[in-house]
Amino acid sequence: MTPNLIRQAAVMLSNLLEFNSPADAKLSEFFRNNRDLGTKERAFVAESVYGVLRRLRFLSAVTANDDNDPDDARKLVLAWMLRIQGMSIQKIESMLTEQQIEWAHTIKAKSTENLPLAVQADVRDWLWEKLVAQYGEKEALTIARSMHDAATLDLRVNTIKGTRDDVMAKFIAENTSGESNVTKTPYSPIGLRMPLRLNISRHVMFTEGQIEVQDEGSQILAHLVAPKRGMMVADFCAGAGGKTLAMGALMRNTGRLYAFDVSEKRLHSLGQRLKRSGLSNLNAQSISSETDPKLKRLNGKFDRVLVDAPCTGLGTLRRNPDLKWRQTPQDLAELTVKQANILARASKLTKTGGRLIYSTCSLLRDENEQIAENFLATHPDFKLLNAAEILKQQQINLDTGDYLKLLPHLHNTDGFFAAVFEKTDGTSKPVKVATSVVAVDEAILQTASTEPKAKKAAAKPKVTKPKAAKEAAVEETLDEKTTVNEVVVKEKVAKPKVVKEKTVKEKIVKEKVVKEKVVKPKAVKTKAVKE
Numbered sequence: 067m068t069p070n071l072i073r074q075a076a077v078m079l080s081n082l083l084e085f086n087s088p089a090d091a092k093l094s095e096f097f098r099n100n101r102d103l104g105t106k107e108r109a110f111v112a113e114s115v116y117g118v119l120r121r122l123r124f125l126s127a128v129t130a131n132d133d134n135d136p137d138d139a140r141k142l143v144l145a146w147m148l149r150i151q152g153m154s155i156q157k158i159e160s161m162l163t164e165q166q167i168e169w170a171h172t173i174k175a176k177s178t179e180n181l182p183l184a185v186q187a188d189v190r191d192w193l194w195e196k197l198v199a200q201y202g203e204k205e206a207l208t209i210a211r212s213m214h215d216a217a218t219l220d221l222r223v224n225t226i227k228g229t230r231d232d233v234m235a236k237f238i239a240e241n242t243s244g245e246s247n248v249t250k251t252p253y254s255p256i257g258l259r260m261p262l263r264l265n266i267s268r269h270v271m272f273t274e275g276q277i278e279v280q281d282e283g284s285q286i287l288a289h290l291v292a293p294k295r296g297m298m299v300a301d302f303c304a305g306a307g308g309k310t311l312a313m314g315a316l317m318r319n320t321g322r323l324y325a326f327d328v329s330e331k332r333l334h335s336l337g338q339r340l341k342r343s344g345l346s347n348l349n350a351q352s353i354s355s356e357t358d359p360k361l362k363r364l365n366g367k368f369d370r371v372l373v374d375a376p377c378t379g380l381g382t383l384r385r386n387p388d389l390k391w392r393q394t395p396q397d398l399a400e401l402t403v404k405q406a407n408i409l410a411r412a413s414k415l416t417k418t419g420g421r422l423i424y425s426t427c428s429l430l431r432d433e434n435e436q437i438a439e440n441f442l443a444t445h446p447d448f449k450l451l452n453a454a455e456i457l458k459q460q461q462i463n464l465d466t467g468d469y470l471k472l473l474p475h476l477h478n479t480d481g482f483f484a485a486v487f488e489k490t491d492g493t494s495k496p497v498k499v500a501t502s503v504v505a506v507d508e509a510i511l512q513t514a515s516t517e518p519k520a521k522k523a524a525a526k527p528k529v530t531k532p533k534a535a536k537e538a539a540v541e542e543t544l545d546e547k548t549t550v551n552e553v554v555v556k557e558k559v560a561k562p563k564v565v566k567e568k569t570v571k572e573k574i575v576k577e578k579v580v581k582e583k584v585v586k587p588k589a590v591k592t593k594a595v596k597e
């Protein structure tokens with residue numbers, strides 16, 4: 067530990083606290099511009115800034131000292147070391163002035179028991195209120211706290227190229243210290259859980275396509291889709307293809323797998339991963355929006371259609387803690403309109419007897435159950451299937467009811483939601499639900515307009531990015547389920563190609579209505595972070 071290292075972390079953190087693009091992208095750029103940093107130094111910078119982002123509201127409260135300067139990035143890093151990492155003052159004393167040592171003692175001793183629950187949960191007030199309304203105070207706190215830890219590093223074994231047992235045996239054989247360095251994921255039959263610090267992207271099994279980095283939750287989702295040999299399968303929001311490739315492997319490289327997305331950049335990344343995967347049944351197509359005319363000829367052709375919809379990503383806060391400070395009720399309202407529109411359009415691709423799977427990595431009912439219920443209410447030719455039963459048929463014992471609902475504190479995965487619908491011949495009766503599509507939007511807009519005014523603390527960061535760019539940036543973050551460690555590693559391996567992203571003009575039928583109703587919150591001016 068050196069003063070310079072803490073300074074580097076503080077510089078990086080003050081940049082991240084602007085919240086104008088995804089943290090992982092900024093961190094990658096920082097490492098590209100600071101190539102002299104060694105592996106351990108990179109790890110410290112990455113861990114400390116992500117650590118602060120996970121506990122930003124709590125640490126802001128702890129460091130709000132006499133001169134009321136909660137945005138001081140260096141103080142936040144030091145407070146993270148002292149309060150979250152439990153480091154002794156003795157260990158850093160040599161780097162501090164007498165006055166700073168006194169400050170460190172105050173930080174160590176500060177009582178935090180009586181902090182408001184939203185601060186202890188480390189989320190914004192609007193999100194806390196939503197979580198409490200949905201899960202109750204106790205579970206909401208447990209869920210939010212489970213997001214304070216780093217995510218696991220999970221691998222998916224590419225069963226086209228090897229078995230889980232073989233890959234596991236190779237990892238164990240490599241382990242020189244003799245202790246077990248790899249375990250099987252409890253639910254996914256093709257997953258392995260690795261030690262966090264492992265450098266996977268340079269591993270020969272990775273470069274040869276035997277393994278992919280993928281959260282166990284995503285692997286379970288691919289099994290929930292249950293694509294079979296010879297089927298016609300569409301991945302409507304394929305992104306960089308995490309689930310596409312998993313489904314391709316489950317199809318044993320037979321049948322036809324279509325990957326659609328509005329982002330050419332993400333489909334390009336899918337192409338890179340495809341080369342390693344050994345799959346040859348994939349057809350990736352960029353679409354202008356969910357209403358792209360080229361989709362028309364594919365109506366009614368698919369056995370399986372997966373809609374892994376763009377969402378707030380609030381289930382991935384262990385990996386993307388910046389999202390909890392960047393997402394707003396307005397974003398949520400706009401996303402739910404988008405999700406409903408994409409799901410409705412994608413459903414047309416499903417053939418009678420085929421299945422439509424809607425999924426998000428969000429924890430919020432607005433993006434999950436509400437979308438599913440509204441879809442059923444407006445699409446009488448679809449019925450809901452029981453997710454637990456489908457998983458059982460795939461030898462996965464995981465019963466979360468009709469819907470698949472994964473939560474970090476229960477399943478040690480990212481938070482995921484999925485609903486499986488079967489297309490019937492259209493004679494089934496519509497399912498009665500309490501709310502209509504309009505009611506959902508109204509409810510969210512209500513939240514948007516009643517969001518409490520911003521306070522000065524860093525937990526109310528300013529958002530300076532224009533909407534379109536911000537949205538693309540959020541989706542970018544969600545696409546890559548990158549761990550902090552991977553960011554560190556990736557930067558040492560290769561300079562990624564910069565691909566210019568096409569501007570996507572999306573026609574969202576109800577967007578105009580939503581915009582008119584949303585009361586825009588006042589812009590939050592965050593105090594410049596002192597270095």
Ligand SMILES: C[S@@+](CC[C@H](N)C(=O)[O-])C[C@H]1O[C@@H](n2cnc3c(N)ncnc32)[C@H](O)[C@@H]1O
Nearest residue numbers: 303304305307308309327328329356374375376
């Ligand atoms: C949650 S991400 C998908 C992640 C991906 N399935 C995976 O497993 O890696 C959502 C994706 O939806 C895409 N998207 C956004 N709007 C879309 C639309 N109208 N039609 C199709 N895809 C869309 C985004 O570009 C983004 O890649």
